[in-house]
Amino acid sequence: MRFKSSINPPVFFSSVFLIAAMVIVCAIWPEQSQHVFKTVQTWFERKAGWLYILGVAIFLIFIVFVMVSRFGDIKLGPDHAEPDYSYVSWIAMLFSAGMGIGLMFFGVAEPVMHYLAPPDATPESLQAAKDAMMITFFHWGLHAWAIYAVVALCLAYFSYRHKLPLLPRSALYPLIGDRIFGPIGHAVDTFAVLGTMFGVATSLGFGVLQVNSGLNYLVGLPVSAMVQVGLIVVITLIATASVFSGLDSGVKRLSELNLLLAFLLMMFVLLIGPTVSLLQAFVQNTGAYLSDLVGKTFNLYAYQQKNDWIGGWTLLYWAGGSLGHHLSAPLLRVFLVVVLSVNF
Amino acid sequence: MGILFVPTLFTFLWMTVFGNTAIDAIMHHGATYLADAVNSDVSIALFKFFEHMPMGTFLSTIAVCLVATFFVTSSDSGSLVIDNLTSGGDNDAPVWQRIFWALMQGLVASVLLLAGGLQALQTAAIASALPFLVVMLFMCFGLFKALQDDWLKINSVQQHNTxxxxxxxxxxxxxxxxxxxxxxxxxxxxxxxxxxxxxxxxxxxxxxxxxxxxxxxxxxxxxxxxxxxxxxxxxxxxxxxxxxxxxxxxxxxxxxxxxxxxxxxxxxxxxxxxxxxxxxxxxxxxxxxxxxxxxxxxxxxxxxxxxxxxxx
Known part of the structure; x- marks a missing residue:
């Protein structure tokens, strides 16, 4: 069997090098690197937080602008293109590429955490309860999907309409022309690899922490880092096996089944829980979210010195979660096809 | 428009159902154990939440299965994307490349968990996102320019009056x-x-x-x-x-x-x-x-x- 490869050496090797360097440093000096992580995170929260907030705000404004402006009429592909995937299977892949783990991990935990330790209100008050849902909506709402939409729209547009490669660098073609095929383009794609790698690794980390807790709760499996690594090994091998056996379509069906299961779980909780008040809350919170959108978008707690709070939450979702998740697969395959059919 | 609003509304519904029910349980039904659980270990919150529901153990089992499957699909799509990025947009890359990236993801997640747990994971994600955030701003600008040009092309054909x-x-x-x-x-x-x-x-x-x-x-x-x-x-x-x-x-x-x-x-x-x-x-x-x-x-x-x- 011939050993085939289709790698693009500059991107492949610089990505592998950077990731390997990080892994080796963490493996050899775990304690020092833990300290470094803490310092770096604090620095980001205090000094670069505004940059993330502003960036994400720009993405949301940009996407809305493109939708409502005259550009909204521009089609992303041939007029009569049919979608490759159905809408449901597209949504399923969207959630299964990272968002699913986030919803399972934070669905209960995040609102409760904000309720117990709110940024403004008195802890465990009625106001804290309202605020908690507001903040959660804000983190999981339009902003997160706007990040997704920007990347997806760029990729789809430049590959379908301009026949450029399906890569982030293609979006820079109008700015730097053929130089996207040079070092700048390689750097752009490498950044995308790093963002995706650590974004996905983070959701895998969350996932395995939760599986560990769940198994501890159900069958008494001890909670420890070694057990978690063991779980990662096992689940990664299953994922690898599915890739190896060419079960791509199987994975597609699995993610649809998964979404259905998640949906049923949600419906069950909805029916067992305070159904009517939940539905009321859903409508009211959505309205309050829309009315607060602008103010909250730019809220940095600039006058209250609550940098830590923003750092801990907003950054985590938008930078850590969203950027990573939203580079993921559906966007590369399914998304563009659906966008095509919807005509944006 | 659907791309932005449908997933958002689904997420909102999800958060309302789980979050509001949990807060309601703490506020009105004295479920302090849930508050304690969230304070001590975030990852246990969902299972403690199911405790006050009928068939709690069954629901928890389903939840564990769901998370594990989401793990597999996340890893799968992640490796597909990274493989695509590192092979110049080639969609039919050989299988070994995807396996390489799937293993790499597992390795990175493990090392980060061992080195600093949750915080290390978050920090790595936040820090590695910064360069790409800046790149994305330029991507927006590029897209804007291209759209503008496209619009001109379409309209100049229709309105050319000579x-x-x-x-x-x-x-x-x-x-x-x-x-x-x-x-x-x-x-x-x-x-x-x-x-x-x-x-x-x-x-x-x-x-x-x-x-x-x-x-x-x-x-x-x-x-x-x-x-x-x-x-x-x-x-x-x-x-x-x-x-x-x-x-x-x-x-x-x-x-x-x-x-x-x-x-x-x-x-x-x-x-x-x-x-x-x-x-x-x-x-x-x-x-x-x-x-x-x-x-x-x-x-x-x-x-x-x-x-x-x-x-x-």
Missing amino acids: SVQYAKTNMTWEDRLDVLVSRPTHQDAQTFIDHVATPALSRVCQVFMAKGIVADLVYLDGRVRLVIASDEQTSFAYGLRIRAFSLSTDTEATDETEEAYYRVEVFLEHGGQYYDVMGYTEEQIIADVVTQYERYLHYLHLSSAEYITEGN
Whole structure:
């Protein structure tokens, strides 16, 4: 069997090098690197937080602008293109590429955490309860999907309409022309690899922490880092096996089944829980979210010195979660096809 | 629009169902154990939440299965994306590359968990996202420029108004094509203005004067301009100017003198119209002036005429 490869050496090797360097440093000096992580995170929260907030705000404004402006009429592909995937299977892949783990991990935990330790209100008050849902909506709402939409729209547009490669660098073609095929383009794609790698690794980390807790709760499996690594090994091998056996379509069906299961779980909780008040809350919170959108978008707690709070939450979702998740697969395959059919 | 709002609403519903029920349990049903669980270990919160539901153990089992499956699908799609990025957008990359990245993801997640747990994971994600965040701002800008260009392309095809004049007068299509493929020099353009355009405009001007409309022909610095001034309404103006262009495909400086070509463009009262009349016959120029005058009258009609009554 011939050993085939289709790698693009500059991107492949610089990505592998950077990731390997990080892994080796963490493996050899775990304690020092833990300290470094803490310092770096604090620095980001205090000094670069505004940059993330502003960036994400720009993405949301940009996407809305493109939708409502005259550009909204521009089609992303041939007029009569049919979608490759159905809408449901597209949504399923969207959630299964990272968002699913986030919803399972934070669905209960995040609102409760904000309720117990709110940024403004008195802890465990009625106001804290309202605020908690507001903040959660804000983190999981339009902003997160706007990040997704920007990347997806760029990729789809430049590959379908301009026949450029399906890569982030293609979006820079109008700015730097053929130089996207040079070092700048390689750097752009490498950044995308790093963002995706650590974004996905983070959701895998969350996932395995939760599986560990769940198994501890159900069958008494001890909670420890070694057990978690063991779980990662096992689940990664299953994922690898599915890739190896060419079960791509199987994975597609699995993610649809998964979404259905998640949906049923949600419906069950909805029916067992305070159904009517939940539905009321859903409508009211959505309205309050829309009315607060602008103010909250730019809220940095600039006058209250609550940098830590923003750092801990907003950054985590938008930078850590969203950027990573939203580079993921559906966007590369399914998304563009659906966008095509919807005509944006 | 669906791409932004459908997933958002689903997420909102999810968060409401789980979050509000949990808060409700703590507020009204004294489920302090849930608050304690969240404070001590976030990852246990979901299972503690199911505890106060019927069939709690069953629900927890389903939840564990769901998370594990989400793990598999996340890893799967992540490796697909990274493989795609590192192989230049090739969708049919060999399987070993994807397996390599799937294993790499597992390795990175493990090492980060061992080195600093949750915090290490978050920090790595936040830090690695920063360069790409900046890149994305440039991507937005690039997309904006491309969309703008696209829009122009679509609309310039529909609104290009010179073909009307070609059809209106007798000119063979060979002659018209001849004009289109030539690259006029500045001298050609000036000769055209002096010997074709100015006489044409002068003829139109005389006819206007004969009809009692005060028209004025201004020739200045190689530009010619027919003006019908009006105090009450917008004036009408039809001017011709020489404009120089070069077709540069990239940002590198090209040899300007060699690449430059000249167009004789129409300027109306409200500015340049971006179309070229170079190579028209006198008759065609006149036809163009009349067409523009007709549009001007139509505009006046739409903006200031008042409907009086049916018939007389």
